[in-house]
Amino acid sequence: MRSDAKKNYDQLLEVARKVIAEQGVNASLRDVARQAGVGIGTLYRHFPTREALLETLLGASFDQVTNQAAAYESSKTSDRALASWLRDMVALTYDHRGVIAAMTAAIEDEQSALHGACVLLKASGARLLAKAQAEGRARADIDGTDLLALVSALAWLNDQPPFAARVDRLFGLIAGAIMIPSA
């Protein structure tokens, strides 16, 4: 990448990070380009889709949760590992209003730039769930998609002003419904 291009690229990312933190994932891309002092075409050149921009912004965080899940597997009991993953997932979406809907859509859209990272994320949770189920610490009648649905629902609640303050309590209620208390 030419150095002038690199400069624009970095500037776009910096501004996008700020704007998306403030206005959510559906913020105006035109506005991002404007604030970055760059033509709108330059934004599209570097990030052909909104998902591509999000992937660049958040991909590392996604991967970190995926990797963390693997680490939990060897460092925690299966039920605690699962609970930690759930917590990490909610935290991942915490500061990015609307990202959970984008992730949900990406799971089904193989063309999405977010698809890969989201599929790995889902698989990392499914693995922890399976282990907890094998040890009788999680109810057996749900699968990885159900688990993802439940965390996604919590993440969505967190985006809704009237409900955001109760997410911690509701997290407990839902985690409690997934887990089986030890005898």
Place this chain on the structure above:
Amino acid sequence: MRSDAKKNYDQLLEVARKVIAEQGVNASLRDVARQAGVGIGTLYRHFPTREALLETLLGASFDQVTNQAAAYESSKTSDRALASWLRDMVALTYDHRGVIAAMTAAIEDEQSALHGACVLLKASGARLLAKAQAEGRARADIDGTDLLALVSALAWLNDQPPFAARVDRLFGLIAGAIMIPSA
């Protein structure tokens, strides 16, 4: 209302019902006016906000769930009444993609044309919850807002294609977490 105005009004509602069923609650109002063969200004004259249009379209259904809740109170045991209300709420939003987000926003926005109906809806659920709690059939550590959050989350899941098919199962899981099994 003059008869020509009434005709436009009815036509707008009919088209809006169709378009919103197809494209969801955030469908283009311009498109609605266009398909109704009416100027965009006429739509705004009859329905000054999107919420006003939604209220006219869905208000009766909202009220019906509210009233149904009161009926459950005298015809069912408190836990069955609560479960039926939860089911009614999910059904209410079933065919209207995005309506749950509008309802959630309306709860906080006293200016919203949907505010009144949503507050009543919430109160009707809170009442059933309180009764079930008083009888020891629902966990005591949640309130009406939590209950609304949980149904809202289910309704949101229902709007997400990858999760829609599991809402029934997840409904059971969440209802089970709210209710206390009888001894």
Place this chain on the structure above:
DNA sequence: ACCTGAACACCGTTCAAGT
């Protein structure tokens, strides 16, 4: 009393023209 649609201020996205 009611209707119309131009006008304004925005979008997302593409692409010819420039350097």
Place this chain on the structure above:
DNA sequence: ACCTGAACACCGTTCAAGT
């Protein structure tokens, strides 16, 4: 190789002008 911004096809919303 990269950047720009006009151009196109859309929005939501308002309001002067018409009947």
